[in-house]
Amino acid sequence: MKNAIKNxxxxxxxxxxxxxxxxxxxxxxxxxxxKLIVVEGADGSGRSTQIKLLVEWxxxxxxxxxxVGLKRSTLVSEExxxxxxxxxxxxxxxxxxxxxxxxxxxxxxxLPALKAGFVVLADRYIYTLMARDxxxxxxxxxxxxxxxxxxxxxxxFYLNVLPEELVQRSFAKNASLDYWESGMDLGLSRDMFxxxxxxxxxxxxxFRRLQASYGxxxxxxxxxxxxxNTELRKKISxxxxxx
Amino acid sequence: xxxxxxxxxxxxxxxxEGLDGSGKSTQIYLLKRWLExxxxxxxxxxxxxxxxxxxxxxxxxxxxxxxPTxxxxxxxxxxxxxxxxxxVPLLRAGYLVLCDRYIFTAxxxxxxxxxxxxxxxxxxxxxxxxxxxFFFKSDLEVSLKRILEGRPQLKYFEAGMDLRLSTDPYESFxxxxxxxxxxxxxxxxxxxxxxxxxxxxxxxxxxxxxxxVAHRLDLARFYRAEPPRTxxxxxxxxxxxxxxxxx
Numbered sequence: 001m002k003n004a005i006k007n008x009x010x011x012x013x014x015x016x017x018x019x020x021x022x023x024x025x026x027x028x029x030x031x032x033x034x035k036l037i038v039v040e041g042a043d044g045s046g047r048s049t050q051i052k053l054l055v056e057w058x059x060x061x062x063x064x065x066x067x068v069g070l071k072r073s074t075l076v077s078e079e080x081x082x083x084x085x086x087x088x089x090x091x092x093x094x095x096x097x098x099x100x101x102x103x104x105x106x107x108x109x110x111l112p113a114l115k116a117g118f119v120v121l122a123d124r125y126i127y128t129l130m131a132r133d134x135x136x137x138x139x140x141x142x143x144x145x146x147x148x149x150x151x152x153x154x155x156x157f158y159l160n161v162l163p164e165e166l167v168q169r170s171f172a173k174n175a176s177l178d179y180w181e182s183g184m185d186l187g188l189s190r191d192m193f194x195x196x197x198x199x200x201x202x203x204x205x206x207f208r209r210l211q212a213s214y215g216x217x218x219x220x221x222x223x224x225x226x227x228x229n230t231e232l233r234k235k236i237s238x239x240x241x242x243x
Numbered sequence: 244x245x246x247x248x249x250x251x252x253x254x255x256x257x258x259x260e261g262l263d264g265s266g267k268s269t270q271i272y273l274l275k276r277w278l279e280x281x282x283x284x285x286x287x288x289x290x291x292x293x294x295x296x297x298x299x300x301x302x303x304x305x306x307x308x309x310x311p312t313x314x315x316x317x318x319x320x321x322x323x324x325x326x327x328x329x330x331v332p333l334l335r336a337g338y339l340v341l342c343d344r345y346i347f348t349a350x351x352x353x354x355x356x357x358x359x360x361x362x363x364x365x366x367x368x369x370x371x372x373x374x375x376x377f378f379f380k381s382d383l384e385v386s387l388k389r390i391l392e393g394r395p396q397l398k399y400f401e402a403g404m405d406l407r408l409s410t411d412p413y414e415s416f417x418x419x420x421x422x423x424x425x426x427x428x429x430x431x432x433x434x435x436x437x438x439x440x441x442x443x444x445x446x447x448x449x450x451x452x453x454x455x456v457a458h459r460l461d462l463a464r465f466y467r468a469e470p471p472r473t474x475x476x477x478x479x480x481x482x483x484x485x486x487x488x489x490x
Binding site for chain 1: 295296298299302303308309310311312313316317319320323324326327328356357358359361362365366368369
């Protein structure tokens with residue numbers, strides 16, 4: 001890494017911090033010196049590849065990183081996986097279970113890491129959770145109140161990949177489609193391929209709607225990984241410089 | 244927010260609220276027995292009892308992993324599971340559902356823990372209001388004495404130790420319960436609590452409860468399909484009357 005060798009470490013500028021809604025009681029936003037970078041997108045949109053590349057780049061340029069993602073909390077991740085496998089929870093319950101998982105990571109990982117000046121890379125954030133629930137008919141105002149606990153990130157990338165391409169990538173990787181990523185619980189179609197296409201299209205429409213209120217940076221994820229990464233780095237550099 | 248009656252459910256929900264040690268569980272148990280002995284369709288549900296969420300909740304409590312926000316959310320998850328899988332279907336099927344604690348417990352505790360009231364209320368807005376809510380109002384000292392008499396091992400969250408009110412669990416419990424009582428009293432008018440003086444004898448309280456239930460609900464509507472088995476239920480069946488609106 002050229003930058004590392006030249007030892008030109010950019011000291012990030014402070015961000016103006018806010019919670020989307022009521023936030024977490026007792027948190028002093030002034031103390032959150034780090035950066036929160038979110039990568040959103042469907043399975044197969046290249047999220048984990050991009051995050052891996054970003055971590056390498058960040059560490060090379062002298063920034064300490066922490067990674068978070070859905071279903072990774074100490075508190076409920078096991079139970080959440082179990083419940084999902086059985087497909088036994090009703091909508092509101094599952095939604096609140098995911099919110100608990102998110103809140104646990106927010107309070108125990110994200111906020112402490114930001115306080116310590118780390119760059120937090122989030123593999124998905126509240127937007128996927130909201131979009132999934134909205135596609136399933138849950139009330140948007142209810143979800144906005146629920147996720148009013150979330151901290152506004154410094155930047156949110158949405159890797160946009162057409163369902164036709166997602167399906168190809170999913171087959172290339174696993175030779176199968178995931179039950180939940182196909183939205184099979186919605187009963188859109190008994191044909192899994194059909195259901196996948198319909199569900200992913202609905203998710204994209206919903207993300208576009210959420211973009212209006214949350215302002216994501218939409219990134220064309222159809223291009224090769226390194227091209228996408230160059231774009232992400234450029235934007236992140238600007239964010240770090242406080243632009 | 245509307246009650247189940249206002250939402251045209253055939254079933255009715257009765258909730259009891261009050262501090263730990265107010266005697267509300269005894270009262271709802273006796274109410275349940277009375278209704279069951281009349282061959283009515285009754286279902287009883289307790290706070291914090293969903294099988295699915297239990298392991299996460301107990302892990303969180305044992306290892307003291309919960310913050311006010313996750314404490315609130317995990318209890319909301321538990322409530323939602325019971326609400327969607329048991330309470331609503333049973334109320335659709337015309338049951339009398341009895342709840343030992345309802346959303347007001349969450350409102351009181353979570354707000355005492357520092358969660359914004361609008362946030363907590365927003366989360367529970369998917370739930371309809373009870374058709375009848377009894378609030379067992381006891382003197383703080385009486386409730387505390389009941390719980391603390393045996394010098395029990397107070398649990399961390401039960402005593403509100405997470406609020407750092409005092410390093411002594413008993414002192415912490417006192418302050419915590421006092422604050423919850425303030426929350427209950429503030430909600431009493433807004434949510435039409437029927438306030439029962441919980442310093443009275445068990446029988447006196449139960450008489451008040453039964454009389455009110457019989458007065459406010461048309462119990463004859465809740466008979467099981469089969470013919471009544473006891474004279475008491477036959478008697479009640481004859482006296483079927485038009486239900487008065489629940490205010």
